Amino acid sequence: MxxxxxxxxxxxxxxxxxxxxxxxxxxxxxxxxxxxxxxxxxxxxxxxxxxxxxxxxxxxxxxxxxxxxxxxxxxxxxxxxxxxxxxxxxxxxxxxxxxxxxxxxxxxxxxxxxxxxxxxxxxxxxxxxxxxxxxxxxxxxxxxxxxxxxxxxxxxxxxxxxxxxxxxxxxxxxxxxxxxxxxxxxxxxxxxxxxxxxxxxxxxxxxxxxxxxxxxxxxxxxxxxxxxxxxVKKCEYCHETYAVNGRTTEQEIRAWAQALLTERPAYQYFRLKLTGRKDPEIVFDLQGLAEMERIVDIRQELVPDYDYDKLLAEYSDSILGAYIRRMQRGDMDAVRSRALEYGVNALLGYEL
Ligand SMILES: [Mn+2]
CATH class of the missing domain: 3.60.21.10 (Metallo-dependent phosphatases)
Incomplete structure (x- = not known):
C-alpha cells in the first residue's frame, strides 16, 4: 500500500x-x-x-x-x-x-x-x-x-x-x-x-x-x-549584516542596501544590521533607507571607536578625563577595556 x-x-x-x-x-x-x-x-x-x-x-x-x-x-x-x-x-x-x-x-x-x-x-x-x-x-x-x-x-x-x-x-x-x-x-x-x-x-x-x-x-x-x-516564493526574510569601521560613510551603507534591493530576487525582504566600530562623532541617519520598500528595519549595533589620548587631552580637567586616567592605571584586559568604553559612552551621553 x-x-x-x-x-x-x-x-x-x-x-x-x-x-x-x-x-x-x-x-x-x-x-x-x-x-x-x-x-x-x-x-x-x-x-x-x-x-x-x-x-x-x-x-x-x-x-x-x-x-x-x-x-x-x-x-x-x-x-x-x-x-x-x-x-x-x-x-x-x-x-x-x-x-x-x-x-x-x-x-x-x-x-x-x-x-x-x-x-x-x-x-x-x-x-x-x-x-x-x-x-x-x-x-x-x-x-x-x-x-x-x-x-x-x-x-x-x-x-x-x-x-x-x-x-x-x-x-x-x-x-x-x-x-x-x-x-x-x-x-x-x-x-x-x-x-x-x-x-x-x-x-x-x-x-x-x-x-x-x-x-x-x-x-x-x-x-x-x-x-x-x-x-512558496512570495516572501523570504533575510538578515544582512554590514561591517562598519571608523571610515564608513552613510553613502556606502546606502549603496550597499540599494545593491541588495536590485540584485536579490523581488520576493526577498531585509532586516539590515550594522555591526562594528564607528567614528563616535558620526551618527548615521538611515531613516530614508528604513522606509524603503522591502526593508523591514535597520538595527545599528555599533560601538564608538574612541581615541582615548585625544579624549584625555580634550577633557583633562573634567570627570571624563579623570575617569579615563583612573581606568588606564590598571591592566587593560577585555573587561576593563569594555568598562572604559561603557563609562565613556555614559559620560558623553551616547545611547548604545
Ligand atoms: Mn505553534
Missing part, C-alpha cells in the same frame, strides 16, 4: 506580518493565497491525505474564516484533511472549530488526548491531538504506541519546545510509527531523514522566520517515504 500526502503547518491565517509597513496587507493576503495554492495542488494531484499540523489560524478563527477554509477543503473531496489545532488557535468550549459543520473529508482532532483515525481501505492510521491550552508541557507524543502492526502508522505532532509538547523523534519512531509529520517550529526541515519532518510555516509569519518556506509533498509505504519540500 502506498499513500500520497501533502503536509502543511503553521499557516497562521489572519496574521498581518510587518504591521505598519506599506506591504503588510499584501503579506496578509499572501498567506491566504498560498493556502489556496496548496489546495489547488491537492485538487490536481489528488493525494490521499492533506496533513495540517496546527496553527492554521494566527488566533481564534472567526466563523467567516472557517467558512472560507471549509469551502477550500470541499474542493478536494477525495483527499482526507487531517486537521490538528495548535497553540495559537487552541480549542475552547466555544470554539467555532467544534461546532462548524465541516465537509465530510475533514477529520478534526477534537481532543487534547491522543486520538486515532483509521482508514482500513488504505491500511493506514493517523494519530494526533489538538491543543486545548496555550501551553502543554507533557511529553504525550513520546508515549503513544500504534495499535495496528502492518499498517502505515503516522503521527501528526504540534510542538517540540519545552512549553509545547516536547518530543523525541527517535523515541516516537522506536515506538513503531512509520512517519512523523510535525509543526510548530517555523523553520522547516527533516527531523529524521525520510521519516520525520518539521514542516515549517507555509509562509514566514514575521521577520525572524528567515529562510525558505513552503509545503511538503510525497508518498509513504511501510518500507519508507519519498517526500520533497516545495518552496
Amino acid at each position: 502506498r499513500v500520497r500526502f501533502i503536509h502543511i503547518s503553521d499557516v497562521h491565517l489572519g496574521a498581518e506580518p510587518d504591521a505598519g509597513r506599506a506591504w503588510s496587507a499584501k503579506r496578509r493576503q499572501d498567506i491566504w493565497d498560498s493556502f489556496a495554492q496548496v489546495i489547488a495542488v491537492a485538487e490536481r494531484e489528488k493525494p490521499e491525505f492533506l496533513f495540517v499540523t496546527g496553527d492554521l489560524f494566527h488566533g481564534q478563527p472567526l466563523k467567516k474564516e472557517l467558512k472560507e477554509v471549509d469551502a477550500l477543503f470541499r474542493r478536494i473531496p477525495g483527499t482526507r484533511v487531517m486537521l490538528v489545532v495548535g497553540n495559537h488557535d487552541y480549542l475552547r468550549g466555544k470554539s467555532y472549530y467544534l461546532t462548524y459543520p465541516w465537509a465530510e473529508n475533514v477529520c478534526l482532532f477534537r481532543r487534547e488526548e491522543i486520538d486515532c483515525f483509521e482508514f482500513p481501505e488504505l491500511q493506514t492510521a493517523v494519530y494526533g491531538c489538538s491543543y486545548w491550552h496555550r501551553e502543554i508541557g507533557e511529553r504525550k507524543y513520546d508515549r503513544v504506541r500504534p495499535k495496528r502492526d502492518g499498517w502505515i502508522n503516522i503521527l501528526l505532532a504540534h510542538g517540540g519546545d519545552e512549553r509545547h509538547i516536547p518530543f523525541s523523534t527517535a523515541q516516537i519512531l522506536q515506538n513503531g510509527f512509520d512517519y512523523v509529520a510535525a509543526g510548530h517550529i517555523h523553520r522547516g526541515g527533516w527531523l529524521a531523514e525520510g521519516r520525520a519532518v518539521m514542516a515549517g510555516s507555509l509562509e514566514p509569519v514575521d521577520c525572524n522566520d528567515t529562510g525558505p518556506h513552503g509545503y511538503w509533498m510525497g508518498s509513504l509505504t511501510k518500507a519508507g517515504a519519498s517526500v520533497q519540500f516545495c518552496p
Whole structure:
C-alpha cells in the first residue's frame, strides 16, 4: 500500500506580518493565497491525505474564516484533511472549530488526548491531538504506541519546545510509527531523514522566520517515504549584516542596501544590521533607507571607536578625563577595556 500526502503547518491565517509597513496587507493576503495554492495542488494531484499540523489560524478563527477554509477543503473531496489545532488557535468550549459543520473529508482532532483515525481501505492510521491550552508541557507524543502492526502508522505532532509538547523523534519512531509529520517550529526541515519532518510555516509569519518556506509533498509505504519540500516564493526574510569601521560613510551603507534591493530576487525582504566600530562623532541617519520598500528595519549595533589620548587631552580637567586616567592605571584586559568604553559612552551621553 502506498499513500500520497501533502503536509502543511503553521499557516497562521489572519496574521498581518510587518504591521505598519506599506506591504503588510499584501503579506496578509499572501498567506491566504498560498493556502489556496496548496489546495489547488491537492485538487490536481489528488493525494490521499492533506496533513495540517496546527496553527492554521494566527488566533481564534472567526466563523467567516472557517467558512472560507471549509469551502477550500470541499474542493478536494477525495483527499482526507487531517486537521490538528495548535497553540495559537487552541480549542475552547466555544470554539467555532467544534461546532462548524465541516465537509465530510475533514477529520478534526477534537481532543487534547491522543486520538486515532483509521482508514482500513488504505491500511493506514493517523494519530494526533489538538491543543486545548496555550501551553502543554507533557511529553504525550513520546508515549503513544500504534495499535495496528502492518499498517502505515503516522503521527501528526504540534510542538517540540519545552512549553509545547516536547518530543523525541527517535523515541516516537522506536515506538513503531512509520512517519512523523510535525509543526510548530517555523523553520522547516527533516527531523529524521525520510521519516520525520518539521514542516515549517507555509509562509514566514514575521521577520525572524528567515529562510525558505513552503509545503511538503510525497508518498509513504511501510518500507519508507519519498517526500520533497516545495518552496512558496512570495516572501523570504533575510538578515544582512554590514561591517562598519571608523571610515564608513552613510553613502556606502546606502549603496550597499540599494545593491541588495536590485540584485536579490523581488520576493526577498531585509532586516539590515550594522555591526562594528564607528567614528563616535558620526551618527548615521538611515531613516530614508528604513522606509524603503522591502526593508523591514535597520538595527545599528555599533560601538564608538574612541581615541582615548585625544579624549584625555580634550577633557583633562573634567570627570571624563579623570575617569579615563583612573581606568588606564590598571591592566587593560577585555573587561576593563569594555568598562572604559561603557563609562565613556555614559559620560558623553551616547545611547548604545
Ligand atoms: Mn505553534
